[in-house]
Amino acid sequence: MKKSRLSMVLALLLFVPLGYAQKHPVANINTPYYNGMVVCAYPDAAQIGLDILKKGGNAVDAAVAVHFALAVTYPDAGNIGGGGFMVYRSKTGETNTLDFREKGPAGASANMYLDTAGNVIPDMSLYTHKASGVPGSVDGMVQAHQKYGKLKWADLLQPAINLAHNGFKITQRFAADLNHLKAQIEKLNPGKTYLIKDTEWHEGDILIQEDLAKTLEQIRDKGREGFYGGIVADQIVAEMKAGDGLISKADLQNYHSVWRKAVTGNYKGYKIITMPPPSSGGIALLQLLHSVEKYPLKRWGYNQDSTIRLIVEAERRVYADRSKYMGDPDFYKIPVDSLLNPAYISSRMSNFSWDAATPSSSIRPGTFVGYESDQTTHYSIVDGDGNAVSITTTLNDSYGSKIFVKGAGFLLNNEMDDFSSKPGVPNMYGLVGGKVNSIQPGKRMLSSMTPTIVEKNGKLLMVVGTPGGSTIITSVFQTIINVIEFDQDMQQAVTSKRFHHQWLPDEIAAEKGALDSVTIIKLQSKGYKINSRRGIGRVDAILKTPQGYQGGADPRGDDTKLGY
Incomplete structure (x- = not known):
């Protein structure tokens, strides 16, 4: 191995979570593979995706499993309360895209974030219940699986359920995030204890999420209806009512992804x-x-x-x-x-x-x-047959609105900020927009994904x-x-x-x-x-x-x- 390549490998290994490098010593070395590859934001989710490929699942099966695993292991952006986009290419060259972007609730209006003087009310589109669009992630995964999946739906959900029930070791970055956000999460979630503990989080601590596991079990057993109907829908609507939010049962039932x-x-x-x-x-x-x-x-x-x-x-x-x-x-x-x-x-x-x-x-x-x-978070997957999936999902801000659905254990998005609250006024990313991206009921907000x-x-x-x-x-x-x-x-x-x-x-x-x-x-x-x-x-x-699939996993995370 040339000295320059050795230096690059050693530098990359410094970014691998401590303990993970020993378990998976080639996780971030540029080794080519023939049979399939998963690249995503968190090591446990990547392992789950790879396991699905090894069990005979295709790229879409692995994508579904990774998506729900990231909802457990990467609440920064992995989600069931947000939305996203999928680009698909089959082994024969067929292409398709799936839009499971969030929508404005029926009660949304163009001027909903403006005061009586016509000025944008600070943080209203970011850290309130009114900041959330109708989630699309679960419907998106259901549709992707129905069209292209091979393995049973329940088998793709179970690994994420196990992670939520049994817990997993958090990384140093994850621990730092949770400590940094503790005060804000507590402020926005009175009476809830999700991601909160009395002492500081440390690398290697075990995070267990029982309420999220129960929600995932509903989705496992009932598919789309396990989220957009039944007990989970009741919990979402109750949370909206408690915080003067807008999402209704009708909004949930009427949401559908689009090919x-x-x-x-x-x-x-x-x-x-x-x-x-x-x-x-x-x-x-x-x-x-x-x-x-x-x-x-x-x-x-x-x-x-x-x-x-x-x-x-x-x-x-x-x-x-x-x-x-x-x-x-x-x-x-x-x-x-x-x-x-x-x-x-x-x-x-x-x-x-x-x-x-x-x-x-x-x-x-x-x-x-x-x-x-x-x-947002992104994952790229290719299976041994050559089917490829590129998926980006989001809650918008890191940890979305920071507001959890009580009893359901997942975070709400703050995607409504991606609409133009007022033409010419920048959103949280400094992007400006106009009439085409104004707020309307049932409308999908513009995205950069x-x-x-x-x-x-x-x-x-x-x-x-x-x-x-x-x-x-x-x-x-x-x-x-x-x-x-x-x-x-x-x-x-x-x-x-x-x-x-x-x-x-x-x-x-x-x-x-x-x-x-x-x-x-x-x-x-x-x-x-x-x-x-x-x-x-x-x-x-x-x-x-020519040697196989070569991955690139970002050392920034x-x-x-x-x-x-």
């Missing part, structure tokens, strides 16, 4: 298969790729000043378009073809100058003839996605070009330092160490503002190589890759 045609595009001979609206991620990703396609990124190099300047200028234009044109396609006609038209994308980049940064104040959403005016699958010559190449709020799109984009343009392997592409620009605010957010001092000086001399920030995204991805 949608994937958005696809090509980049230098690679086919990109990604999520359509109400995700903004797929269209934005393709816009970014097309914006930079004609430039010599490979010659310029990874995170060099020319590369960064080009990407930033593309990002500010794409996010400006996002603010005006993206929303729920069941409520508005999204101009997908216009946004992805090569001539339009070229015109958007026409005022890009190498002389100086383009101020975001001078960038507006593009115009078309005839048009009327970070917390970007689960994606990449093909080369008609064959599976990559499965990729990430959490990270507004940075999701740019993190997926950079991971893809890290492989295609900069010849990085999957783990390198995931580990590499990232940067981000989203039009407003007009600044480059860069991870510490992403830019060297010379590059920073060059960028600043051209008028770019740079702000250092901690980790951007937690990408989990899989690359198909407890993310784990397992294969066989």
Whole structure:
């Protein structure tokens, strides 16, 4: 083994939870596997997914098992009280996407977060019962399993139930999260003790969640009705009434996921298969790729000043378009073809100058003839037959609204903040939106989630996605070009330092160490503002190589890759 590769392996092992590295000594080494791979946010959930593959389950079976396991082990974003998106590619090349994004309750209204003066009421769309949209995760998993699953539903739920009943050892990061959030969780959950104990949490402590186990048993035994009806629905509605929330039994019964045609595009001979609206991620990703396609990124190099300047200028234009044109396609006609038209994308980049940064104040959403005016989690799975699943799910903020459903033991989302509470007013991620993403009953809020699958010559190449709020799109984009343009392997592409620009605010957010001092000086001399920030995204991805499946588990979290 070369010295540089050995150094990389040792560095990656430092991010593996203590004790886990001894149990799974190759969990984060870049070993290729032939029979299947799971990459997700928590080691116990990854092991459950791998076990399902070994038992003969396909990628969707493993995805369902991982989803419910993450609801137990990763309440930061794993959930049954939230929603998400799935991109699927079969071994024969069939593609499909599933939209199980949350919806606005029937009692929601456009101005529900505004005071009498028309100003947004702070935190109302974040940390109250009114912050929650109607959850879609359980319905999404049921539909995915009914369409593509092989193993019995109950067998996919049981591992998560066992984890909730018997408990599991928490990692150092998880313990730190729980200690940090204790005061807020206690404040928002009077009379409840979920995730709370008298003393501090420590790495290796056992977390048992009996009420959550009972809820999962209802879902195991009754499927969709075990969540959207019966005792769990009663508990959700009781919680809403106790906190002046909006979700009703009718809202729960009326929720249904939607199968949608994937958005696809090509980049230098690679086919990109990604999520359509109400995700903004797929269209934005393709816009970014097309914006930079004609430039010599490979010659310029990874995170060099020319590369960064080009990407930033593309990002500010794409996010400006996002603010005006993206929303729920069941409520508005999204101009997908216009946004992805090569001539339009070229015109958007026409005022890009190498002389100086383009101020975001001078960038507006593009115009078309005839048009009327970070917390999530991701997992990538491939089975031995070559079926691939890319799923991103969310509660929105880390631990959602921080409000638990009493008796049911799970967290409510605060996805209503992803609507535009007021046109032009940013949400918690600094993203601005307009009328297309206004609050309406039954409407799905706009998302940045970007689960994606990449093909080369008609064959599976990559499965990729990430959490990270507004940075999701740019993190997926950079991971893809890290492989295609900069010849990085999957783990390198995931580990590499990232940067981000989203039009407003007009600044480059860069991870510490992403830019060297010379590059920073060059960028600043051209008028770019740079702000250092901690980790951007937690990408989990899989690359198909001639040697087998190669995983990339993000060292920014407890993310784990397992294969066989």
